[in-house]
Amino acid sequence: MKMQQVSDNCFAVLNEKNRVCDANSGLINLGDGVVIDTQSDLAHARQMIELFSTVWPAMPKRVIITHEDGDHVWGNQLFAGAEIIAHRSVPERMKQVANPEEFKNLLHGVANEATRLSLQTLHPGLAATGLQLLEDYNLDGVELVLPTTLFDTRYELDLDGTEVHVIYVGPCHQVGDSIIHVPKERVVFAGDVLFRNCTPIGWVGSYEKWIQCLDLIIELDPEVIVPGHGPLCGIEGAMEMQAYLEYLRDESRTCFDAGFSSLEAAKRIEFGPYGEWAAPARLYMNVERAYREFREEPPDAPWNHAAVFDAVYDVAKAKGIEVEF
Numbered sequence: 543m544k545m546q547q548v549s550d551n552c553f554a555v556l557n558e559k560n561r562v563c564d565a566n567s568g569l570i571n572l573g574d575g576v577v578i579d580t581q582s583d584l585a586h587a588r589q590m591i592e593l594f595s596t597v598w599p600a601m602p603k604r605v606i607i608t609h610e611d612g613d614h615v616w617g618n619q620l621f622a623g624a625e626i627i628a629h630r631s632v633p634e635r636m637k638q639v640a641n642p643e644e645f646k647n648l649l650h651g652v653a654n655e656a657t658r659l660s661l662q663t664l665h666p667g668l669a670a671t672g673l674q675l676l677e678d679y680n681l682d683g684v685e686l687v688l689p690t691t692l693f694d695t696r697y698e699l700d701l702d703g704t705e706v707h708v709i710y711v712g713p714c715h716q717v718g719d720s721i722i723h724v725p726k727e728r729v730v731f732a733g734d735v736l737f738r739n740c741t742p743i744g745w746v747g748s749y750e751k752w753i754q755c756l757d758l759i760i761e762l763d764p765e766v767i768v769p770g771h772g773p774l775c776g777i778e779g780a781m782e783m784q785a786y787l788e789y790l791r792d793e794s795r796t797c798f799d800a801g802f803s804s805l806e807a808a809k810r811i812e813f814g815p816y817g818e819w820a821a822p823a824r825l826y827m828n829v830e831r832a833y834r835e836f837r838e839e840p841p842d843a844p845w846n847h848a849a850v851f852d853a854v855y856d857v858a859k860a861k862g863i864e865v866e867f
């Protein structure tokens with residue numbers, strides 16, 4: 543984990559492995575300080591606080607959550623008494639998708655030899671995901687701390703004369719997706735609307751909405767974008783994500799029309815230039831999401847996580863690449 547200065551008053555803490563759950567955090571070092579997203583467990587959250595504390599004068603009084611996934615909210619409890627700002631959908635969605643108990647069970651399950659062996663037989667992909675997470679994360683002690691300030695379409699802050707715009711853009715990657723724009727410093731904190739140098743994951747929403755949101759980020763004309771995952775970039779990062787989404791949607795359509803299942807399609811579709819990104823086999827999730835659109839299923843239809851991770855595992859094996867999530 544490292545800290546990088548983004549502009550005069552904006553900073554980022556970046557998780558450099560860039561695998562699932564390695565989310566970034568932001569700091570706007572104005573007003574009483576605003577932290578953006580709080581990491582995947584308490585150890586990472588404490589490390590983030592320590593890195594940011596080298597530049598901030600006191601513990602920030604505000605936190606903005608870009609969306610409801612656990613890797614962005616599981617450090618919330620370390621900001622006791624802070625105002626936690628998020629889109630109105632986020633509290634309910636956090637209870638659905640970021641219940642730390644489920645993830646604790648997975649990590650404890652793979653840490654124990656007997657349960658690991660049976661899980662590896664039943665769900666090799668889920669077991670491999672758990673083992674990967676166990677290398678870096680420990681969810682013991684994590685409690686779900688919900689946002690305190692909710693907004694619908696837009697929330698604005700004035701920090702010592704610098705405007706900060708929190709803009710609701712969901713559903714793209716999750717229901718509660720919001721981006722944070724600091725116009726005066728030409729910075730956008732994009733949350734998981736933008737994955738950089740790693741294969742994006744989209745749980746809800748539509749391709750069209752996601753591509754439009756990336757258009758919005760480009761129109762805001764930032765000099766620096768802090769993605770939810772991966773290194774800092776400029777608007778070329780948003781453009782490359784759009785190109786990936788368009789490529790995946792087109793390739794998926796061809797396979798869908800030819801009658802292939804989403805798993806067969808994911809094995810057939812070439813990684814192309816995106817094979818260099820972290821966890822390229824997560825491509826399966828984007829194919830399945832495209833198939834849901836083609837089948838006109840509801841954009842928030844639930845996922846079976848064990849089946850998803852098993853499919854990603856199958857794709858990695860079929861392509862002869864390292865299993866990585």
Ligand SMILES: [Zn+2]
Pocket residue numbers: 563565611613614734770771
């Ligand atoms: Zn994330």
